[in-house]
Amino acid sequence: MRKNMVFNFFSVLIISILGLTAYADDSPSNTDQVLENLVKEESSTLMEVDSADTSSDDSFDDFDDFDVAGDLSDIEAHSVAIEDNWGSFNRAMFGFNDKVYTHVIKPGNKGYNYVVPEKARESVRKFFLNIGTPGRFLNCLFQGKAKKAGIEVARLLVNTTIGVAGLFDPASKLFHLEMQEEDFGQTLAKYGMDNGTYIVWPFIGPSSVRDSVGFVGDLAMNPLTFLSLFVTPWASLGRPYDTFNDFALDEGELYESAKEASIDPYIGIQEAYVQNRNKKIEE
Helix, strand or coil, X not given: CHHHHHHHHHHHHHHHHHHHHHHHHHHHHHHHHHHHHHHHHHHHHHHHHHHHHHHHHHHHHHHHHCCXXXXXXXXXXXXXXXXXXXXXXXXXXXXXXXXHHHHHHHHHHHHHHHHCCHHHHHHHHHHHHHHCHHHHHXXXXXXXXXXXXXXXXXXXXXXXHCCCCCCCCHHHHCCCCCCCCCCHHHHHHHCCCCCCEEEXXXXXXXXXXXXXXXXXXXXXXCHHHHHHHHCCHHHHHHHHHHHHHHHHHHCCXXXXXXHHCCCCHHHHHHHHHHHHHHHHHHC
């Protein structure tokens, strides 16, 4: 019994020693493997960090390439600047005109559009544009645009005859002779007159000192003025009716969109007006 216990004890001891020896032999290789894996993981981490740093550097490089001065100059180039020395008066007139539009013109346009078909309204616009040809012709000449002046003469001949007194515009559709939008305000700008202060006239709307003078000049060149002075005073109603008809065709979308697009409708209309005038002058 004791012999068996001793034998078993030594057997377990030998097996344990052999096992420990085997573990001791295998441990360095396992440890090396673990260390190798750790080194690989660390290298991978370092590569990711380096890559992130590189992309960050690229981002900063892109930021360095960002032309702040250039972008600001672009913004300034598209900004609208005009003196507004009569701000209180202009805002009062703007409010007055807005009420006239809201309570008189807009409801009137709805009734007018209901009674008068769109085709007829378009013919009314073309009729008055044809009457205004002499003014555009003269302003083209004043600005040294002989070719455009010739186009206006050709349009007048074609639209007055084939277009039935200007009710239709075959000059554009058949002969590709487009209307030249030149007025006396643009002529004054051509000769160096600046905007002057911004003005909002009752019933007429936004203008400037230069364009107010131009408005008077255009009236003087409009045949309706001569008709109203020397033939019948009823001809003086032609221009207001033309303006009313234009609002009816547009349904006030341009005016209302300019108002709704800005926090301050007064400033929004002012900027839209100046941008439009500057664009026409540049053309």
